Amino acid sequence: MTKVPRNFRLLEELEKGEKGIGDGTCSYGLSNGDDIYMSYWNGTIIGPGHTIHENRIYSLKLHCDENYPDGPPTVHFISRINLPCVNQQTGKVEPSKLSCLASWKRNYTLETVLTELRREMANPHNKKLPQPPEGSIF
Amino acid sequence: MPEITVTVKCSNDQKYSVTIDTSKTVLDFKKAIAEKSETEVEKQRLIFSGRVLKDIDTLETYKIADGHTVHMVRGQTNRDTSQTSTAQTQPRSPTTTESTQTTQTTTPQPGADLFGAGAFGAFGGLNQGQFGANPFGGLQNPNPMMEQILQNPAVMQYMQQMLQDPTFVENMISLNPQLSQIGPQLRQMMQDPVFQSFMSNPETLRNMAAMHSMMGSTGLPGMFPGAQGITTPTTNPTTNTNPSTNPSTNPSSEDTTNNTRSTTDTPNTTPASNTTPAPNTTPLNNPLFNFLNLAGTGNNQTQPPAMPQFDPSLFWGAFGGMPQTQTSQIPPEERYQVQLQQLNEMGFYDAQRNIRALQMCSGNVNAAIERLLDPSFN
Numbered sequence: 001m002t003k004v005p006r007n008f009r010l011l012e013e014l015e016k017g018e019k020g021i022g023d024g025t026c027s028y029g030l031s032n033g034d035d036i037y038m039s040y041w042n043g044t045i046i047g048p049g050h051t052i053h054e055n056r057i058y059s060l061k062l063h064c065d066e067n068y069p070d071g072p073p074t075v076h077f078i079s080r081i082n083l084p085c086v087n088q089q090t091g092k093v094e095p096s097k098l099s100c101l102a103s104w105k106r107n108y109t110l111e112t113v114l115t116e117l118r119r120e121m122a123n124p125h126n127k128k129l130p131q132p133p134e135g136s137i138f
Numbered sequence: 139m140p141e142i143t144v145t146v147k148c149s150n151d152q153k154y155s156v157t158i159d160t161s162k163t164v165l166d167f168k169k170a171i172a173e174k175s176e177t178e179v180e181k182q183r184l185i186f187s188g189r190v191l192k193d194i195d196t197l198e199t200y201k202i203a204d205g206h207t208v209h210m211v212r213g214q215t216n217r218d219t220s221q222t223s224t225a226q227t228q229p230r231s232p233t234t235t236e237s238t239q240t241t242q243t244t245t246p247q248p249g250a251d252l253f254g255a256g257a258f259g260a261f262g263g264l265n266q267g268q269f270g271a272n273p274f275g276g277l278q279n280p281n282p283m284m285e286q287i288l289q290n291p292a293v294m295q296y297m298q299q300m301l302q303d304p305t306f307v308e309n310m311i312s313l314n315p316q317l318s319q320i321g322p323q324l325r326q327m328m329q330d331p332v333f334q335s336f337m338s339n340p341e342t343l344r345n346m347a348a349m350h351s352m353m354g355s356t357g358l359p360g361m362f363p364g365a366q367g368i369t370t371p372t373t374n375p376t377t378n379t380n381p382s383t384n385p386s387t388n389p390s391s392e393d394t395t396n397n398t399r400s401t402t403d404t405p406n407t408t409p410a411s412n413t414t415p416a417p418n419t420t421p422l423n424n425p426l427f428n429f430l431n432l433a434g435t436g437n438n439q440t441q442p443p444a445m446p447q448f449d450p451s452l453f454w455g456a457f458g459g460m461p462q463t464q465t466s467q468i469p470p471e472e473r474y475q476v477q478l479q480q481l482n483e484m485g486f487y488d489a490q491r492n493i494r495a496l497q498m499c500s501g502n503v504n505a506a507i508e509r510l511l512d513p514s515f516n
Contacts, residue, residue: 029187
């Protein structure tokens with residue numbers, strides 16, 4: 001198996017993000033289009049239906065350092081959210097508490113992370129957690 | 139300033155194409171969407187590249203370019219106004235914010251996670267999913283699972299690709315003696331672009347499925363362009379396990395279209411020799427109905443017992459590449475061990491019946507279930 005270099009990989013992800021994946025429940029793109037290293041990304045997650053998160057749009061920022069995709073990105077929530085894996089002071093997603101970050105694999109993508117976070121929101125343990133008012137930010 | 143065409147995708151899977159100048163603001167963009175989608179500007183929330191678009195910004199700011207996709211979520215107020223609602227301690231003077239807050243609507247995201255599995259997952263999921271959850275669900279609902287699969291763009295693309303690939307068509311034909319008998323006409327039909335667009339259009343498939351179930355199994359000759367040539371008689375290997383010697387009535391004898399068909403039944407006593415094909419010259423109206431049958435029979439309880447005439451396994455067998463021949467040496471219990479277990483788990487306990495159904499369907503569990511649920515099958 002050949003390794004896809006970081007930049008090609010991120011370019012691929014960028015293209016996928018711009019074309020729009022799936023039904024838009026998760027979306028991502030570069031924070032700054034001029035960022036040639038493609039390190040800083042924005043993401044959104046639309047809260048899953050039938051949960052307290054329904055109809056909410058959560059904004060996140062993701063950082064892919066030079067180790068990506070060998071190492072996981074760092075993920076922060078911008079929108080306030082009450083989830084066990086999210087640090088309530090900083091909004092950082094604790095890598096130890098999200099399985100895809102804890103046991104990162106090279107073929108995981110930003111999409112993987114966002115989808116897993118969304119699944120986390122829909123998790124029966126979390127879907128009824130009281131949430132801060134929509135629109136508040138960390 | 140350049141004009142760009144952007145695809146707007148809704149959470150309900152609808153798509154709109156909007157052409158707009160990049161110097162326009164997001165608000166202008168929303169107005170353009172409102173004209174096409176009948177979703178008021180206030181209810182639109184647009185997401186692009188991981189960002190929620192703000193009304194005052196121009197499309198340039200977000201570097202939206204030709205061919206990109208913007209996602210739209212319906213419901214509530216947009217984020218800019220909802221932000222003001224966080225200031226709960228403020229005097230409630232902005233009444234507009236209040237009212238929009240209370241009129242918030244809920245937009246469920248149907249099937250959001252279902253599609254995650256992708257086309258192949260969906261195909262695979264059909265085997266268990268359609269009947270696994272509720273064995274009789276298919277009889278009451280108009281087959282939502284099938285519908286979703288048909289709407290899945292990946293499946294549509296897959297179908298089209300397959301049909302366009304001559305080697306696949308060749309393979310499929312060579313795997314099925316029935317199909318290979320039809321020979322050149324089938325090949326011609328498969329390669330017909332009109333036919334291909336038929337097959338990859340979920341609307342058409344659904345309509346046909348509905349029509350098919352409405353009209354029973356009269357076959358709808360001529361539904362497909364060029365399909366008339368297919369109504370040549372072919373042999374249909376129906377298995378017959380009636381241990382008695384009295385000629386069993388052919389289940390499809392009620393079929394009005396085939397008056398000239400002669401049925402010869404072979405009495406069988408040993409299960410091992412079950413697979414003797416009874417020469418059954420039924421006009422195979424259209425092989426693709428076999429595939430559609432799955433969708434058609436699902437919502438049709440009153441279908442005349444002519445069903446065995448269309449053998450769904452033909453197509454499924456072709457897709458899965460299951461060899462239909464030279465398997466009769468192995469006893470069916472062994473050959474269909476996995477499938478039998480599956481059927482058992484689904485609540486079909488009559489082993490003999492299960493085996494018979496599986497044999498008729500060449501081991502296709504899905505098709506076998508359909509047989510088992512058919513009142514005329516015994």
